[in-house]
Amino acid sequence: GENVEQHPSTLSVQEGDSAVIKCTYSDSASNYFPWYKQELGKRPQLIIDIRSNVGEKKDQRIAVTLNKTAKHFSLHITETQPEDSAVYFCAASISNAGGTSYGKLTFGQGTILTVHP
């Protein structure tokens, strides 16, 4: 099955700096890569996702890049703010179209991001 590795496990930055979290996956058939943010004691919530037909996607201060050849994808947060402090999870799955993945996501281990004021 799919295996997703996420690094680093913890990341500490100063407010205003950029933060980068990297993930690698093992199954070359995976074609959907979401990122979730989980604040302390709360549910994971989708912040951005990318599909394999796209190399980069941006949403304000957040961007995700995908390198299918190398089987890795990254989350970039610019101009970090204290409210960005949370645990971030990457995930991978195979599209439902024509397959039997049924949207099952395999998650990375998570990165604890701390943004210091």
Add this chain to the structure above:
Amino acid sequence: NAGVTQTPKFRVLKTGQSMTLLCAQDMNHEYMYWYRQDPGMGLRLIHYSVGEGTTAKGEVPDGYNVSRLKKQNFLLGLESAAPSQTSVYFCASSYLNRGNSPLHFGNGTRLTVT
């Protein structure tokens, strides 16, 4: 819409006891999932369902059973709880789509087995 609702929010069990976690969604989603979250291990899929009356095993199914008698509900059962099942359990749902749909998570159930 309430989204995905999990009950209970907290539970303490003794080894060998049984319990059922309830997940309900009001978004008419076809797919539902149960994940467990442990420190340093991310979220791991226990069981999932692709529609009413169907269930399937995920990555870590041992010690758990599930049922999906109604489309909106997905139950997770522990027949004989073990300390290794101490975890935070998240239910999630998504809609049927040709591509992939984001998972909508519940607020989680924190289970402690002593």
